[in-house]
Amino acid sequence: MPVLQFDSVSKVYPGPRKALEAVSFAMDAGEMAFVTGHSGAGKSTLLRLIHLAERPSRGAVLFNDRNLAGVRGGAIARHRREIGVVFQNHQLLADRSVADNVALPLVLRGMKRAEIGKRVRSILERVGLGGRERALPGQLSAGEQQRVGIARAVVAEPALMIADEPTGNLDPGLSAEIMALFAALPERGTSVLVASHDIALVKRMKKRVLVLANGSLEDDIAPEDLADA
Amino acid sequence: MPVLQFDSVSKVYPGPRKALEAVSFAMDAGEMAFVTGHSGAGKSTLLRLIHLAERPSRGAVLFNDRNLAGVRGGAIARHRREIGVVFQNHQLLADRSVADNVALPLVLRGMKRAEIGKRVRSILERVGLGGRERALPGQLSAGEQQRVGIARAVVAEPALMIADEPTGNLDPGLSAEIMALFAALPERGTSVLVASHDIALVKRMKKRVLVLANGSLEDDIAPEDLADA
Amino acid sequence: MPSPAARRVTKVHHGRLAAWLAHHGRSLGTSLGRLLGRPWATLLTAGVMALALALPLGLWLGVHNAQRLGAQVQASRALTAFLKLDVDAAQAQALAQTLRQRPDVAAVAVITPEQSLEQLRQRPDLAQAIDALGPEQARAALPSLLELTPRGAEAPLAQALSALPQIERVQYDALWQQRLQAWLAFGTRSVAVLAALLGLGALLVVGNTVRLDIQSRREEIGVLQLLGASDGFVQRPFLYLGAWYGLIAGAIALGLLTLAGLALAQPLAELAARYGSRFALRGLDPLQAGAVLAGAAVLGWTGAALVSGHYLRQTRPLEH
Amino acid sequence: MPSPAARRVTKVHHGRLAAWLAHHGRSLGTSLGRLLGRPWATLLTAGVMALALALPLGLWLGVHNAQRLGAQVQASRALTAFLKLDVDAAQAQALAQTLRQRPDVAAVAVITPEQSLEQLRQRPDLAQAIDALGPEQARAALPSLLELTPRGAEAPLAQALSALPQIERVQYDALWQQRLQAWLAFGTRSVAVLAALLGLGALLVVGNTVRLDIQSRREEIGVLQLLGASDGFVQRPFLYLGAWYGLIAGAIALGLLTLAGLALAQPLAELAARYGSRFALRGLDPLQAGAVLAGAAVLGWTGAALVSGHYLRQTRPLEH
Ligand SMILES: Nc1ncnc2c1ncn2[C@@H]1O[C@H](COP(=O)(O)OP(=O)(O)OP(=O)(O)O)[C@@H](O)[C@H]1O
Ligand SMILES: Nc1ncnc2c1ncn2[C@@H]1O[C@H](COP(=O)(O)OP(=O)(O)OP(=O)(O)O)[C@@H](O)[C@H]1O
Ligand SMILES: [Mg+2]
Numbered sequence A, B: 001m002p003v004l005q006f007d008s009v010s011k012v013y014p015g016p017r018k019a020l021e022a023v024s025f026a027m028d029a030g031e032m033a034f035v036t037g038h039s040g041a042g043k044s045t046l047l048r049l050i051h052l053a054e055r056p057s058r059g060a061v062l063f064n065d066r067n068l069a070g071v072r073g074g075a076i077a078r079h080r081r082e083i084g085v086v087f088q089n090h091q092l093l094a095d096r097s098v099a100d101n102v103a104l105p106l107v108l109r110g111m112k113r114a115e116i117g118k119r120v121r122s123i124l125e126r127v128g129l130g131g132r133e134r135a136l137p138g139q140l141s142a143g144e145q146q147r148v149g150i151a152r153a154v155v156a157e158p159a160l161m162i163a164d165e166p167t168g169n170l171d172p173g174l175s176a177e178i179m180a181l182f183a184a185l186p187e188r189g190t191s192v193l194v195a196s197h198d199i200a201l202v203k204r205m206k207k208r209v210l211v212l213a214n215g216s217l218e219d220d221i222a223p224e225d226l227a228d229a
Numbered sequence C, D: 001m002p003s004p005a006a007r008r009v010t011k012v013h014h015g016r017l018a019a020w021l022a023h024h025g026r027s028l029g030t031s032l033g034r035l036l037g038r039p040w041a042t043l044l045t046a047g048v049m050a051l052a053l054a055l056p057l058g059l060w061l062g063v064h065n066a067q068r069l070g071a072q073v074q075a076s077r078a079l080t081a082f083l084k085l086d087v088d089a090a091q092a093q094a095l096a097q098t099l100r101q102r103p104d105v106a107a108v109a110v111i112t113p114e115q116s117l118e119q120l121r122q123r124p125d126l127a128q129a130i131d132a133l134g135p136e137q138a139r140a141a142l143p144s145l146l147e148l149t150p151r152g153a154e155a156p157l158a159q160a161l162s163a164l165p166q167i168e169r170v171q172y173d174a175l176w177q178q179r180l181q182a183w184l185a186f187g188t189r190s191v192a193v194l195a196a197l198l199g200l201g202a203l204l205v206v207g208n209t210v211r212l213d214i215q216s217r218r219e220e221i222g223v224l225q226l227l228g229a230s231d232g233f234v235q236r237p238f239l240y241l242g243a244w245y246g247l248i249a250g251a252i253a254l255g256l257l258t259l260a261g262l263a264l265a266q267p268l269a270e271l272a273a274r275y276g277s278r279f280a281l282r283g284l285d286p287l288q289a290g291a292v293l294a295g296a297a298v299l300g301w302t303g304a305a306l307v308s309g310h311y312l313r314q315t316r317p318l319e320h
């Protein structure tokens, strides 16, 4: 069963700028895939359609076989709680500690306080931020902020995690570690879709790659074909 | 004559977190250099000391042989106008157009309107944003925003340009183009200091590289020694 | 052993009500903490709200006290009943005694012709005329008077007295009454105009304050919305913030009113003394003060709910 | 050909004054544009400020009108001079004629003993006494009276008149004077208390509004500071914003005062009619209205300067 499905989706921003043009693909539950392409190719737009930060101009986006066009009002919030997102610009709450930021998805899901503390500590440990729980985002380096955003996206073990350029501020060593963390998510029931222009890193991961160019899906490379690309 | 000089500079953030530890180096006018190091190594902190977003805890930073410790009050603003900065998180004004954002340093220097328009158009052309002058930052992709920040930093042809991770959101092709743009600045009288963890890119540029590790200057590699590093 | 996904689902739904209550408690606490964390800004904002509350309250208290004063001054005024010339002193005393039984009469005093004569002699234009008349003759020509202090309205009592056979005529200061009526009408209209302005003002201030507060935290709200927070979750801190602002503003308003009362007490006492009345300003009793505080908190909460609700509707993604 | 660096320096310093002026002009325009771009928010904020301005202004107008009314009512009151019994009608007329020349006398009327008698007969308690006296005798026993309308204060005129040989005694309503004094003292104190509160209110509102506006744009300010903008450059848009807010608020306040004046005109006219006076509320003349607008703009500018200056000092990097 596909967890995510794009059905000839187009997105035109007022301007009018065509950001996506007839994009179609499907992702199975437990799959991990990359979206790549040049700056302005439409990667972020594609991800924004999934967590309903934008609506498609044409075509349909389906999540767990549900057409997102029908998700409106309060259902939008519920839909978003099912998805973990790493934002390209972090989107941390500046006046809350690292731990409180990471805990947010769990708080929104109504989890118990003790359980929240345990999970938050464990995930912060895994992204290399053990001991920084009480710092404010402004007291972190850019790479550390990015890792807080990553921890927040995965802490609730969502059905789908989407990450927009999650390693843009990370050095190669850390990037590899984070990618390993992502690669382990499908085992725990989370599908993963990562937008990145770090082509070297993407190739090394040996996962499916969707290549965007000027809004069109130019290529959809299966892991086994990666060596040829 | 060195345009920039660090004299055993240390920086301790309240916490206390040691971000820099006895860092010393000098940069000549017209030189281009990179600062590299792992996430949290202190790269951004080093750059922040130069445009006085922070003060060193110990040691002295000299700009054009002037100790920045003596630059206070209204002089801070004047000092900052001599330096072009690419911020790691863009720092664009959300409610002003791309052209207005880029024009800001020229407006602050009191340049004539016609001249400003000409310069802004030319630099936007060079970073690949010709035709996007009237867009708002929120209507740009992350890479496009980053390029606006780069254009703003170089448009006034400052004595020194410092850039914090300027290619974190750019694909490899664009990264190379931007680096070429930076490399051309010293000819026009601008010294350049770039923080980046994209080690592959840094190596390819064949410029001086300062390597930070946990706040200490671990290595200071001359261009001719780069192949060995 | 259940699959990881199944485990997740059961855990996730655990204690949702407890979490909801906990979030309420946390919002209450953190919103207060945020206020106390920037005491000057809080004082500034609450001060503006306090003024908007203190003015209509002070007005209300003023009108209330004026009514009390008016009632007192009114009660101290007398009706004068002129008895027929053939009513002698004993009959006058008997009539006074009867009238004292009436429920609409507070007090009755008899003024004999001798007392009237003495009063008249005080007037310089009449002194010589009275002397010319001769005291005996004058006394015989003057009627006895009754001075009545009414309990309640004057006009119906005056009418009832006129109907009595012993009474020639009843006089009371109708002009004074008319003037009081006119003043009251004017006061009522002024209060209505001011109250309209100030009620509007209180609403504007609370709404505007919360609006600007939301404005300055729009990024935080945006992030929460992106993470799937419900409207209630986003709104809650603002609602408590509004309530706290209202409560603090109410307390300041009460303080201002007390100060204003102290400042006005002395000149008002002097004023009342001119009318021969002992009058003290009456402020709010503890129950009323409590009601003011509660009302201010509710006002703050409501203003916050209106404005934050409007903001959320406006920024609800994809729904505009 | 000059080096690139030299070229840069000459260009950079070119037209700095022109740029400064241009930035002023731009700030003026863009701040207005920003206000008009969100009309409801602007109206809300300006409305709050307008109330804070309208209340003390209305109070001032009210006191001003009350003083006028007081002067009118006072001017319509008369002194009564009781002439000696041996002063006959012709002498009384001659004295009246002399007194009319005095600068502190507005009008003099002669009341003959016959007229006095007629008035006295109106009183029920005296009618029979006067009839008993016989009209001839009574007329001989009554003095002539002069009713004087003073121009200015009553007391000194009364004293001067008392010194005249023809005049037995001068009487005026000292009690009424005392009461008016008491009311004025009370009114003055009330106005002082309210003016203190409302002046505070106007300051608070302007300051708080600009503070919250700055608050919601702190990132923009941070970016400008990072780019090396001077404090003046950063502050300027806020100063113009404050001035615009003040101007709009002043205009709304004038409108509110006009409305309040219309609402109060009729009951006030009725009130004045009771005192036999024709009285119309007087509002602000165009010059005063202009002064209010200018003052409001200056107030907005000043409030903005204070708050934004404070904010800049507080956030000046590395200087805290
Ligand atoms: N304001 C602050 N308060 C406390 N600690 C801080 C603050 N800013 C930075 N730090 C800490 O100082 C260290 C150096 O930070 P810096 O931002 O210089 O790193 P960086 O080399 O730029 O890292 P990155 O590549 O992730 O941007 C980090 O450990 C960071 O957490
Ligand atoms: N809100 C918007 N309004 C108008 N145009 C937009 C908007 N958002 C994005 N665009 C445009 O749509 C195109 C695709 O943007 P998108 O952010 O999806 O690119 P991207 O692939 O994520 O690029 P990057 O790698 O630089 O982040 C770009 O040309 C961008 O300028
Ligand atoms: Mg993007």
Ligand SMILES: [Mg+2]
Residues within 6 Å of the ligand: A141, A142, A143, B043, B044, B045, B088, B164
């Ligand atoms: Mg950094």
